[in-house]
Amino acid sequence: MKEDNPAIQAQNISPKVASKTKRKMKSREMAYYLMVLPAVILFAAFHTFPALQGIYYSFTNWNGISLEYDFVGLKNYINLFKDVTVLDSYLFTFKFAILAAILVNIISLAVAIGLNSKIKGRNFFRAVYFLPNVLSVLIVGFIFNFFFTNILPDLGEKYKIEFLTTNILGIADFAWIGILLVFVWQACAFNIILYLSGLQTVPSELYEASSLDGANKWQQFWKVTFPMIAPFFTINMVLSMKNSLMVFDQIVAMTGGGPGNSTTSISLLIYTGGFSGGEFAFQSANAVIYFIVIMLISVFQLKILQKREMDM
Amino acid sequence: MKKTIAILSAGVLSLSLLAGCGGGDAASTDGKVKIEFFHHKREGMETIDKLIAKFEKENPNIDVEQASPPEPSTVLRTRVSKSDIPDIIGVGGDMTYKDLSEAGVFADISDDKSLDKIQPAYVQMLKDVSGLDEVYAIPFATNAVGVIYNKAIFTELGLEIPNTWDEFIEVSEKIKAAGKTPFFHTYKDAWTTLPSFNALVANTQGDDFYSELNKGNILAGERYKEAAEKMIQLTEYGHKNQQGVGYNDGNTAFANGEAAMYLQGVWAIPEIKKANPDLELGVFPFPATNHADEVKVISGVDLILGLAASSKHPEEAKKFIEFLLEDENAKQYIQEQNSFSALNGITQDDPSVEDLKASFEKGALTDFPDHYIPTGVAPEKTLQTLVLEKDVDAFLEKLQKDWEKVQDRK
Numbered sequence: 001m002k003e004d005n006p007a008i009q010a011q012n013i014s015p016k017v018a019s020k021t022k023r024k025m026k027s028r029e030m031a032y033y034l035m036v037l038p039a040v041i042l043f044a045a046f047h048t049f050p051a052l053q054g055i056y057y058s059f060t061n062w063n064g065i066s067l068e069y070d071f072v073g074l075k076n077y078i079n080l081f082k083d084v085t086v087l088d089s090y091l092f093t094f095k096f097a098i099l100a101a102i103l104v105n106i107i108s109l110a111v112a113i114g115l116n117s118k119i120k121g122r123n124f125f126r127a128v129y130f131l132p133n134v135l136s137v138l139i140v141g142f143i144f145n146f147f148f149t150n151i152l153p154d155l156g157e158k159y160k161i162e163f164l165t166t167n168i169l170g171i172a173d174f175a176w177i178g179i180l181l182v183f184v185w186q187a188c189a190f191n192i193i194l195y196l197s198g199l200q201t202v203p204s205e206l207y208e209a210s211s212l213d214g215a216n217k218w219q220q221f222w223k224v225t226f227p228m229i230a231p232f233f234t235i236n237m238v239l240s241m242k243n244s245l246m247v248f249d250q251i252v253a254m255t256g257g258g259p260g261n262s263t264t265s266i267s268l269l270i271y272t273g274g275f276s277g278g279e280f281a282f283q284s285a286n287a288v289i290y291f292i293v294i295m296l297i298s299v300f301q302l303k304i305l306q307k308r309e310m311d312m
Numbered sequence: 313m314k315k316t317i318a319i320l321s322a323g324v325l326s327l328s329l330l331a332g333c334g335g336g337d338a339a340s341t342d343g344k345v346k347i348e349f350f351h352h353k354r355e356g357m358e359t360i361d362k363l364i365a366k367f368e369k370e371n372p373n374i375d376v377e378q379a380s381p382p383e384p385s386t387v388l389r390t391r392v393s394k395s396d397i398p399d400i401i402g403v404g405g406d407m408t409y410k411d412l413s414e415a416g417v418f419a420d421i422s423d424d425k426s427l428d429k430i431q432p433a434y435v436q437m438l439k440d441v442s443g444l445d446e447v448y449a450i451p452f453a454t455n456a457v458g459v460i461y462n463k464a465i466f467t468e469l470g471l472e473i474p475n476t477w478d479e480f481i482e483v484s485e486k487i488k489a490a491g492k493t494p495f496f497h498t499y500k501d502a503w504t505t506l507p508s509f510n511a512l513v514a515n516t517q518g519d520d521f522y523s524e525l526n527k528g529n530i531l532a533g534e535r536y537k538e539a540a541e542k543m544i545q546l547t548e549y550g551h552k553n554q555q556g557v558g559y560n561d562g563n564t565a566f567a568n569g570e571a572a573m574y575l576q577g578v579w580a581i582p583e584i585k586k587a588n589p590d591l592e593l594g595v596f597p598f599p600a601t602n603h604a605d606e607v608k609v610i611s612g613v614d615l616i617l618g619l620a621a622s623s624k625h626p627e628e629a630k631k632f633i634e635f636l637l638e639d640e641n642a643k644q645y646i647q648e649q650n651s652f653s654a655l656n657g658i659t660q661d662d663p664s665v666e667d668l669k670a671s672f673e674k675g676a677l678t679d680f681p682d683h684y685i686p687t688g689v690a691p692e693k694t695l696q697t698l699v700l701e702k703d704v705d706a707f708l709e710k711l712q713k714d715w716e717k718v719q720d721r722k
Contacts, residue, residue, distance in 0.1 A: 007457065007530075031704070036670070059720075061722065063411065063415075064389050064390075064392075064393050065389050065392040065393050065411060065412065065415040066411075066414060066415040066416075067415060073339065075721075076721075079717075079720075079721055082715075082717075083717065085714070118693050148556075149500070149556060149557060149558070149561065153553055153556065165552070165553070166552070166553055166555070167500065167553060167556025167557065167558075168553070168555075169500065169556065170499065170500045170555035170556035170700075171555065171556075172697065172700055173434075185561070192487055255500075256501075256502065257693070258500070258502050258693065258695065258696050259502075259555065259696050259700050260499075260502075260693050260696050260697030260700070261363075261693055262698075272690075273688060275386040275389055276383070276385050276386040276389070276687060277388060277687050277688040278389070278686070278687045278688055279688045279718070279721065280412055282688075282721055292398075306522070
């Protein structure tokens with residue numbers, strides 16, 4: 001059949017050589033496959049398989065420890081939409097995530113621009129701003145818990161600042177602010193690095209040209225910098241939104257979801273309800289729904305923001 | 313070809329790493345039999361360490377390892393779900409015991425001789441909680457909830473121990489009038505609302521609450537009203553930052569004499585004494601109602617000893633359980649932990665709990681009502697909202713709804 005191939009005949013390459021390169025190609029492909037194999041196995045064993053198991057359990061009434069369970073069809077999913085606690089946790093998580101994503105991006109971008117300019121001790125400050133990222137989230141949470149519970153009220157007493165004298169983590173309406181502060185403080189570190197690397201891709205000629213045209217700093221930022229780092233804005237938005245939707249450690253360390261259920265995020269609810277609450281199957285259904293929600297949001301964000309990149 | 317081999321071997325290596333992670337089951341080291349004792353009494357680890365040392369001296373071929381992680385119930389459930397079950401399990405006589413019993417985790421010990429040493433009331437408590445006729449664990453230590461009070465402050469203000477609810481409030485008023493804090497509430501940790509709520513509910517919910525519950529009638533919405541109203545009354549006698557501090561802060565503050573009374577179980581006493589060994593404290597029965605002779609003290613099974621059905625060394629594990637049940641060792645445990653014993657004839661003689669003694673002798677005891685609430689309901693969260701928002705109707709409605717909802721989902 002190969003002899004009939006017009007392309008090969010036209011290029012006057014002997015079939016032997018062609019098949020040799022093909023074989024070479026094949027063995028190289030083989031090597032690539034082998035290279036990704038460990039990652040695929042690990043990912044499948046520790047991620048895909050448990051995820052599929054979770055979907056399976058969401059159709060049962062398993063409590064997490066009993067030896068037997070029954071299939072209950074969609075009962076868990078129907079109950080999910082009737083549960084006020086679940087609904088409240090979705091509201092809290094979205095309120096938290098949207099605010100966190102916006103704050104993280106504004107602050108990170110501002111700090112990154114500062115760290116990208118020619119200032120003294122630039123590398124030192126870059127290291128300092130990255131520091132929160134290498135600290136354990138849980139430890140940071142416990143430290144801030146102590147800070148809000150003991151240090152701030154003491155300072156409030158001393159300097160007669162009324163609103164500081166009570167621990168805000170104990171007030172149902174404001175506890176989320178404490179968690180948001182800690183979350184943003186820690187999350188910024190990583191996003192600053194991403195923005196910094198983005199800012200370094202902007203060619204300096206553009207700034208020179210724009211300043212010759214009489215653009216001020218503010219115009220330079222909106223007309224040159226911001227469009228040039230659009231892809232970085234996209235990835236930062238998506239990542240920070242996803243991370244803040246999955247907020248968990250800070251809450252465990254600081255409020256445990258309280259007071260009442262006022263700071264119970266969806267991840268926390270899935271964990272506490274599923275494991276200590278003995279409702280494994282019900283919370284598995286919650287996790288499946290949440291997985292779909294996060295996926296839809298990420299895809300939606302990517303679509304919108306990438307389209308924006310094109311327009312610029 | 314060489315490359316392929318290199319890559320393959322790298323793959324195999326990384327896989328063997330995985331296998332390495334899984335093999336944590338060191339059944340026997342140097343001929344010793346290793347058994348694991350998993351329990352939820354973190355406060356008691358030191359005491360248990362001492363008892364283990366003594367046991368290992370007597371039985372050199374057995375190696376007992378204790379595990380008591382934070383969030384013990386969650387850890388235990390996770391381990392059970394992956395069939396990594398400890399040989400001896402020590403949890404409370406609560407819903408965790410019920411769930412584990414139903415799941416067949418424990419060996420059935422209904423006919424075990426050791427049960428003869430135990431006060432029948434506590435064995436019955438385990439049966440009531442689980443709703444099963446079989447007994448799956450031996451009640452070892454029990455606890456009690458009362459009002460922990462600072463003797464120095466009571467003498468200073470010339471106060472008597474209150475026997476009725478009205479006297480209780482009167483005493484609180486007097487302490488407040490003297491410029492001191494009556495109660496050190498710790499509402500930041502939701503669960504710390506439970507001890508006083510349990511004491512109030514147990515004395516006000518009505519005798520037929522559980523029999524109705526067994527019929528499927530959840531009466532929380534109407535029967536918890538009085539308890540909820542009294543909870544709110546108690547919040548009036550707290551301190552300024554009561555919604556912002558937790559259990560550990562409370563223990564330290566009470567130890568330093570920052571409040572006259574502390575609404576906790578006797579399990580807090582060792583922690584308080586750690587913070588201030590010189591503090592003179594006592595515990596009196598929680599005067600939940602105005603009928604002084606009818607007030608019952610809350611006492612539940614705090615630590616059970618359950619033998620896992622899947623244990624590879626049941627003989628050795630049993631030996632350790634029997635060792636703990638020896639009078640001398642059981643006594644050592646309750647003395648150091650300031651708890652009470654489920655065993656016949658072993659009494660807690662510590663002066664701090666002598667005011668509770670009369671109730672124990674009379675048998676005026678009752679179990680924790682929250683041991684009968686399914687874990688998925690999480691009543692402590694709703695209670696935390698109650699003491700902050702002070703809305704009784706909303707509380708009763710939410711608790712009733714949550715309970716029905718969880719019951720319905722089973």
